[in-house]
Amino acid sequence: MIDWKKLIASLVVCQLAGLFGSIFNISSIPTWYAGLVKPSFNPPNWVFAPVWTTLFVLMGVSLYLVWVKKAGSKKQVRAKKAAYAMFWAQFVLNILWSFFFFYLRCPLCGLVEIIFLWIAIVSMIILFHKISRTAAYLQIPYLLWVSFAAVLNFMLFYLN
Numbered sequence: 001m002i003d004w005k006k007l008i009a010s011l012v013v014c015q016l017a018g019l020f021g022s023i024f025n026i027s028s029i030p031t032w033y034a035g036l037v038k039p040s041f042n043p044p045n046w047v048f049a050p051v052w053t054t055l056f057v058l059m060g061v062s063l064y065l066v067w068v069k070k071a072g073s074k075k076q077v078r079a080k081k082a083a084y085a086m087f088w089a090q091f092v093l094n095i096l097w098s099f100f101f102f103y104l105r106c107p108l109c110g111l112v113e114i115i116f117l118w119i120a121i122v123s124m125i126i127l128f129h130k131i132s133r134t135a136a137y138l139q140i141p142y143l144l145w146v147s148f149a150a151v152l153n154f155m156l157f158y159l160n
Helices: 004-025 045-068 074-103 107-129 133-137 140-159
Strands: none
Touching: 004 045, 004 074, 045 074, 045 133, 045 140, 074 107, 107 133, 107 140
């Protein structure tokens, strides 16, 4: 049985990351970012919004699956607490990347930060896997996209 309140709450919370991140990048995309030298594999700007929206939906469903999973033992309760902590850590790091890269206009800062984000996502996947394999697998597209974003971030730093 689906707990609709928890599912909607999980989805809304995750979409907030995109909203918060966009606060930092909205003014830099048409100005500073548009002027950067970009690698040949740089996606067009219109790709980013649907990709991130989809990833945040997957993140929300994943969070929901962990949230509704019953924790009977103390070990399971600890596992859920660790998973939540890592979820929130990567959530904050996700938002901070936009701050460093777009708001501060610092590709090097973004590159250093995205390494921490990548580590946090891998850690979250490992912790989610202990609770719900499906929740963990739903994060693989996120990890792949952030891996691509890290390469793109490196190239933007290198070329500029």
